[in-house]
Amino acid sequence: MTAKSTIGFIGLGIMGRHMAGHILAAGYPLQVYNRTAAKAAPLVEQGAVLAENPGALAAACDVVITIVGYPADVEEVYFGDNGIIANARPGTVLVDMTTSSPELAQRIAAAAAGKGLAALDAPVSGGDIGARDGKLAIMVGGAAETFDSVLPVFETMGARIALMGPAGAGQHTKMANQIAIASTMLAVSESLSYAEAAGLDPAKVIEVVGTGAAASFLLNGLGPKIAARDYAPGFFVHHFVKDMSIALSEAERMGLDLPGLALARSLYQKLVDGGYGEEGTQALFRVYCGLTATGEAA
Template identity: 70%
Template sequence: MSSGSGVQPKVGFIGLGIMGQHMAGHTLAAGHELHVYNRTRSKAKTLVERGAVLHDNPGAVAAASDIVITMVGYPADVEAVYFEAGGILDKARPGSVLIDMTTSSPALAERIAEAASERGVTALDAPVSGGDVGAREAKLAIMVGGDGMAFEQASPVLRTMGANIAHMGAAGAGQHTKMANQIAIASTMLAVAESITYARRAGLDPDVVLDVIGTGAASSFLLNGLGRKMIREDFAPGFFVHHFVKDMTIALEEAARMGLDLPGLELARSLYDRLVSDGFGEEGTQALYRVYNAIHA
């Protein structure tokens, strides 16, 4: 990798959604030559104006980069950009590091790592937590699975995007850590929505309630951040409902494989499934409040 000569590694970034835009921008601001691809080309416009190079496909990004980062939607999208003919694995430079930051399947992360090793490259799974705010402020928590040496190589780039970066273990360990994160969020979101619904029904001012309980044992980012959005009925997405349903489904599949029963997670997914069925899949996860209050756009 070119960083060994004192030259910053060239970074490729595939997937410029709500979070990817900011994450890629931080690597560019840190002085890395940035190569990008997004299915909707217009989403690359701001980065290109700042100096990023736009490519026509993921393979072309990989061929131009020392570190290739993917931040796409679903495991099927991850599989496509890595394994399709002419994709990342086919075109990656020898010695490069591939980093999938999508929340995806641990088993798929293991497959990618194995296939990368066979091609003379290394792959890390590095999902993130912190949502659009964490991505914008470069304060993401980044949980990484895979080869330790590759983690050390990639760490300077990861530090441009995150404030808490941890190597969790072998390939797939990052994704398993993210599943634990999403399981904690799922039941907490139920609690936040129910707390605010109860406060309103009791005739209390929910903002004042959060002023009080948000400094006590119940304090959390979800209560104090997304809880305020629930009160304002602001359901603009920081993280899409349909992506959260995807994450919970992966977690439930992994739990079943391990023989675990997670009733809180099952309940949360059923309520978020209702939001998707009602047409609210493109809203933020705080839209769970709709389920309790029958708020309709």
């Protein structure tokens, strides 16, 4: 891969639009595709080319990156009639940055190899802020030589980039990440719920405990949003439920009992059932307030 390699990017949501923007800003020729074409307009105005479908994009690119919603979306994009694998040229590198199942990542890698392609699973962590600032953590599964070939592209989007093992290892690492987030969000929500019930100013509580042993990205980054009742998404609740469901399925397959993760998913599912699936993960605080519209105690 060279600086003149054409990069294809599929999925221009909350994170994808920033990630693709960094690639374009770094000078790579960029083709983009999104089911809602209007979301591609800002990138097209900056010089990106809008492809008709995933297959057309794959046929024109040296590296194809995807970050879509659910495993079913990944299946469609990679294996559909107008999908990537059926249309990519031999030698093309496929990089799925969706948080998806390790089994699907392995299946994509096997199918890619059978067509003379190479594949990496490379999910990310850092939310919309990390994507905007180009400081995502990128955890990668696949062959070392393939990883090395696309590392310059990863470096336009991320600050911490690591090859974790063979196909599927990136997704397994992301599951470990989501498991840690799940129980931490429970702790942050319960801490601030307790603080408010005790008559404390939650913002001041965060200022103090956020510098001690309880400090975390979630407490210091999302805690103030909880205090302000700001539930705007940096990462959608319904996507987090999807991730936790994948992690629980993998844990069951490995014979692991993860009660904290199971509890977190059940509480986040209440948000989805209550109509709050499009909010950010900090909306878990609503569960402790009776799922009221404002998040105030019912």
